[in-house]
Amino acid sequence: MSKNQLLVLKFGGTSVGDVARIQHAASIAAREAAAGHRVAVVVSAMSGQTNQLLSWVKEIDPLYDAAEHDTVVSTGEQVTIGLFALALQKQGYKSRSYCGWQVPIHTDATHGKARITGIDTTILTQSLSEGVIPVIAGFQGVTDAGRITTIGRGGSDTAAVAIAAALNADRCDIYTDVDGVYTTDPRIVPKAKRMDKISFEEMLELASLGAKVLQTRSVELAMKERVRVRVVSTFKDGGGTTVVPEEEIVEQQVVSGIAYSRDEAKITLFSIDDKPGVSASIFGPLAKAAINVDMIVQSIAGDSNKTDMTFTIPRSELPLARKILEEQSAAIGYKNLHIDEVVAKISVVGLGMRSHPGTAQIMFQTLADKGINIKVISTSEIKISVLIDEAYTELALRALHTAYDLDAA
């Protein structure tokens, strides 16, 4: 790797979970600095701290003022940046902490889930040029009125990518408790392989499909800003997966990875009048309640002027969705409602799919050979997803991993 790159290193809550882990994470940053790179660090709160702070807030007022929530919860990260900078100093490096308002990281005033509107890089650039490692609170900012905001839980990857983009960094390393992105879950398929590189597009599909390595928003931002992102383990040397623009993937796999999600539920509304506006009458109220509908299939029912509608939603939203649909039953005009909770979504993702027309057929045939019934199918340019009985999840993953030639080294 070439010398004197500008690296942004991001450590999540588990990676800075206690003093010993902070010291270890600092040694990783120190190692990169010793290798001749300019290093900026972005950290989260020590794991557990945010929950403690949030529980105090909720104890006082479950319907809390989001601005005061942010004042309280942002302290978690403020503790980590100070301790991390101290640990770097103790290891012989110049370092200094930056709260969001000190950078400043400008955000809108949507407290609790603010959006970054701009990052002033003056002070960070100066710090880097003086050989001082800046340690930045990753998921907070400040409004134009001078109030503290938080970017929202799980927004720290995104903040790290935004800081990397603003600094025009050569790479953004996301240190976490896995050592990269695998062709599928290695706990289920022992032959799963770590990918050295993956394209933004594939990573986006995998991230949103339940391969919980990187937050979706962070991948979107990295793609937009063309920031190379590397997922790497805090606790194990080596490895890592770099997320890069598509043109850097020389040999495109037909299928790069197989994701699964058990967080789905399937709803079918039987025997609906097949008339204009019926879809809107179903999905309008669900959208209004912020329920994310995923796969949708409409099919002709036995009765010719009737139709059946099947769709999936996050399993956690099931009680709310059922309530809404039952309230809307007259407006929609369905005969009955069927819910299937024991389903899993299996998705195969790959850039090469675009030039290999038979990819879907391999999936259908493989599942058929194992006697697995496909309940719903949905596809995009580089992804095929199917809904199956949850009990077959492991079997399906292993069979597909073999069928798409991912077992080999």
Place this chain on the structure above:
Amino acid sequence: MSKNQLLVLKFGGTSVGDVARIQHAASIAAREAAAGHRVAVVVSAMSGQTNQLLSWVKEIDPLYDAAEHDTVVSTGEQVTIGLFALALQKQGYKSRSYCGWQVPIHTDATHGKARITGIDTTILTQSLSEGVIPVIAGFQGVTDAGRITTIGRGGSDTAAVAIAAALNADRCDIYTDVDGVYTTDPRIVPKAKRMDKISFEEMLELASLGAKVLQTRSVELAMKERVRVRVVSTFKDGGGTTVVPEEEIVEQQVVSGIAYSRDEAKITLFSIDDKPGVSASIFGPLAKAAINVDMIVQSIAGDSNKTDMTFTIPRSELPLARKILEEQSAAIGYKNLHIDEVVAKISVVGLGMRSHPGTAQIMFQTLADKGINIKVISTSEIKISVLIDEAYTELALRALHTAYDLDAA
């Protein structure tokens, strides 16, 4: 009490020690607001939090960078201000939190024990005029370079008084776990009485003499800025002692209060050459080591060109003081060194002393009547202190309390 006063209410760590106590303290502030006053609140960190934060800092580096220490430790108060503002909102009052940098409270850059250089009252005054109760982090500020400072442990009373002075408040109420200042320690003398009023001058003598109710610096500042300070209990309604300018004390007591301290140690150097510069040779090295020497008595030794020197220091400094004096033994030229650790200092304080010449004699006679030997005497304009055997502390306090007519109501 007249309506629409401007009150600064300060709650220490014990008063905001958990969520329930924060809610209770908020109800006190709410009560004052409901009574028609404009209220600003100053709070400390929840008790225990600062120690936890400090222990993390020291675990990483016992010789920590004070600037990063401040970044970490200041979060304790930031949590309290947010929670306190939420509690006030929940009780139906408009409120909002202010970190030191948000006020801003300007300080010098002496991290860990910064001094306030100025308080910008613009935003606080606006908040008050809009009926919003500002809740201010009490012991932190910001440097001209934008870094967070802390004013030092135990500096929160002082910060509250400084904020009250800047806002030109009618009163600064210090809420604590005692309900006022007593004529002496009521745990030792059950007949001790709570004083409704005490002068700044008397409070200063009592505060520095071990009546641990108010921090000495805060009383000095209140006297200088003429801020009325009231000490009052968080946990018990009513009571309180107001510290006021001397001219407001209509009936001056000869003796207002009797303080004691068991934190003293007495050192005597015997048979020193009685020549110019000998005091400097003793107290110079002690001052250099920041050892606070209190009472000093010099007396002629039996040998006519020799002298004995007796003085007191804080008992905790004894090992260091002994080491220094032994190292300096040749330079000082003393024959031997005697240490007495089991001593107590008893002090009577009162403005009326200035016009009542017999006050000291009452003290000496009372102690003599009880067979208590006086080891050292020191006096100031409104104070007489004596050093006695520690075993007689309670007896001395009770006898003096009676002798100075403090037992009566």
